[in-house]
Amino acid sequence: MLKSLKSLTQKEFLRYFGTDLQCTEFLENLKWQSGFCCHNCGNHKYCQGSKEKDRQCTRCRKIHSVTSGTLFHKCKIPIHLAFYMTYLIVTDKKGCASTLLAERTGLQQKTCWLFRMKVFKAMESTDRHSLEGEVDILCFTVDKLKNAKVGERKKIKEKVVLGVEEKGGGAARIYCKSMPYKYNTNIRNFINNKINSEAHIKMDKKVLAVYFSKNRDIMENINLRITNRVVDSIQKRIYGRYGYVIHLSAYLSETCYRHNRHRMKAEIFEDIITRMMKHEPSPYKALIYS
Ligand SMILES: [Zn+2]
Structure with missing residues (x-):
């Protein structure tokens, strides 16, 4: 956990994550923090892909983007706006309504609603920390x-x-x-x-x-x-x-996630971004029918 990410004010947040490059570099560090590994063939060596921050496997030539295979996969929203929406959702006790997200980002309400459902998806329990006692x-x-x-x-x-x-x-x-x-x-x-x-x-x-x-x-x-x-x-x-x-199950996930972290609010933003990076892509249908 970077100390600097704890309890960021909105102004500080925008200083750290105000551009696509800053956000992509953050995701790059999260994705390959323990080194590159090609999901296709297991190779650890790579060269620069055609786009900035893409990595191409030197054995099977598969190109890996920073967001491929994650909940940000094929996200058409500029990544700095996706980060900003995540920040607004996790810091607002009410989860920030999609109409408010649209107002703040200039994106369409439907786009914001769908992205918000992805954030709620990342809040689903991973079953790793069972209830005890x-x-x-x-x-x-x-x-x-x-x-x-x-x-x-x-x-x-x-x-x-x-x-x-x-x-x-x-x-x-x-x-x-x-x-x-x-x-x-x-x-x-x-x-x-x-x-x-x-x-x-x-x-x-x-x-x-x-x-x-x-x-x-x-x-x-x-x-x-x-x-x-x-x-x-x-x-x-x-x-x-x-x-x-x-979509009751999405809101129940959000409710439990927030309850279980009410003492660690400052860490929620980084936790959610990390969860979104570890989560497999979720197509539109899976978000609206779950
Ligand atoms: Zn490969």
């Missing part, structure tokens, strides 16, 4: 909009499974996942992927007993004081800021 698991519902007939949307209730890691009388970390269908499988996968196998799990008896009828011994009352507060804040965040949403 005392963990409460429960289900709740969120009203969302669903595309019905052409040009029509209808309001439906979608189930969400939530895991809360209790520490110091509060919710230290949380994960949640929307479940449009297959509740049983979804909940089992959620527990396998997001909860440490040694965690002491407590579940909401009323909701989850039906899914774990053979494992009644692991069911105890969850801490309602903590979990109700978390559910309340998730629902308030979704309804209060976005109204009823269509």
